[in-house]
Amino acid sequence: MPSEFTLIRRHFTPGTRHTALAGGDDCALIAPRAGRELAITTDMLAEGTHFLPGADPEALGHKTLAVNLSDLAAMGAEPRWAFLALALPDADESWVAAFARGFLSLAGRFDVDLAGGDTTRGPRNLCVTAIGEVAPGRALRRSAARLGDDIYLSGCTGEAAYGLVTYRRRVEAVEADVARCRYRLDRPMPRVALGLALAGIAHAAIDVSDGLVADLAHICEESGLGAIVQWSRVPQSSALATCSPEDRRRFVLSGGDDYELVFTASVAARREVAARAAEAETPVTRIGTMVAGECVTVLDSSGSEMTLEQAGYDHFR
């Protein structure tokens, strides 16, 4: 059986483009560009909690990096370096090879250096630390929303949650819709270009990992404001067309794993936001307004408050 070192060397040796020293030493060495701040995020994915045993390793490699790049996108940072720590139950070479393909393919797409990591034996666990650069003062923070700001959402939400449902039970739906939702769940594409385009323009931003309402609530909490969302403005994926209205609402408002961006910007910046989003080739929709208050209210088309499912996912509840 090949050793851990052999496996990792064989499958995880991409060329690094902006790393002074990667792998083969106690630390990696990087030289950030002069005057930049670094945005740093860590996400740990545990088997059984974030993915099922038997999950496609190539998709998992993609997603493990994608969720971290999504955090960088939400700060408006340019992804530069990633560090990967893996616990594996066995030295399954085909698994490692497929995982590496998924991971490195996404890294290459965003010019991210895999600069270091660690491998050990244990229940499967994937931990990535990703580092991006951002000009001082331009990072998008959850706490930066202002009273009266527009609230925007990139793309649409709910597809990933529905994708998960289709793995769990048989659904009556068009095959292409099921495939699309599963793809969203398995291979989310971080909104890196949009995040970069919005830095310095948008006020607050967050990526939608726990659900639209739950994540917008984090902006409210950190900014000391409330949010009103117009349900009629929230984009509805055609892939959810066969869901019941209740299910659709739940997936769109409370489903997680979509990795879209929710952000706020001043009303005066509407044209600029539209132009930047267009440059980034990313659809964005204005879905509501930041108001005085402390929570997220979703209004239906008659202006009545909609009841929401318990929002957000807390691993220990």
Add this chain to the structure above:
Amino acid sequence: MPSEFTLIRRHFTPGTRHTALAGGDDCALIAPRAGRELAITTDMLAEGTHFLPGADPEALGHKTLAVNLSDLAAMGAEPRWAFLALALPDADESWVAAFARGFLSLAGRFDVDLAGGDTTRGPRNLCVTAIGEVAPGRALRRSAARLGDDIYLSGCTGEAAYGLVTYRRRVEAVEADVARCRYRLDRPMPRVALGLALAGIAHAAIDVSDGLVADLAHICEESGLGAIVQWSRVPQSSALATCSPEDRRRFVLSGGDDYELVFTASVAARREVAARAAEAETPVTRIGTMVAGECVTVLDSSGSEMTLEQAGYDHFR
């Protein structure tokens, strides 16, 4: 039961001293000092592989950070930031509180900001990414040993390996020696001051996590050289006095987890090395010489080559 967020907020909110934004956002923001390179390391500790179920959580918190700071020390970098990702099987508050005490106490000692992290449910797994600063060109690299260099070791090795043995079986030894060796195993103290003192003076360095010979072999491999170690010069801990000669040799040469530094420096730098080590209040011993070749040879007092146990620990073998 408190939630993951509550537990982490309650026990992991130290003051951060050099972090622009820590926690509560998608990323942490840090501003490295102008002109510095960053040394970055990631270590993952899995229950059952690196520590036993039931391990003292406060010691584990210490060790989880210590092994990363040791990597920074081996590069001659100044520790600055740490990121902690945790998978926990349950929300055991007393465990989290004790773990946090151990972790934050060591972080405080070395002025390290806990700048971010992640928590999830899963088999216990602790992953730290630590970041240090180093002046360009001054990092100590495994590949930088030169022909004829002296080889030095800080402190002494073997105590941690013997400490592990005393947990596994009853030994005939003085109680204080057992306690000392267990303490070395459970609460290693990274050689940060020595690493900083050696930056720009020493050539190659590595920390002894896998065993003296195995780690020195990494320097040989990366530097394209061999090493000759004089067994009679290798420091012998008095705490191993009651071990058999075979066991003692094995613990000292092949035992892991000591987190001492092995480093090389030119013969001309002997006085400077001694002065820097004294400033860092760290004992160092000259134990051998870098030679032409590609492996580590240990000579006994008669000049004969000693036979070594299989060196180094590979989790998948």
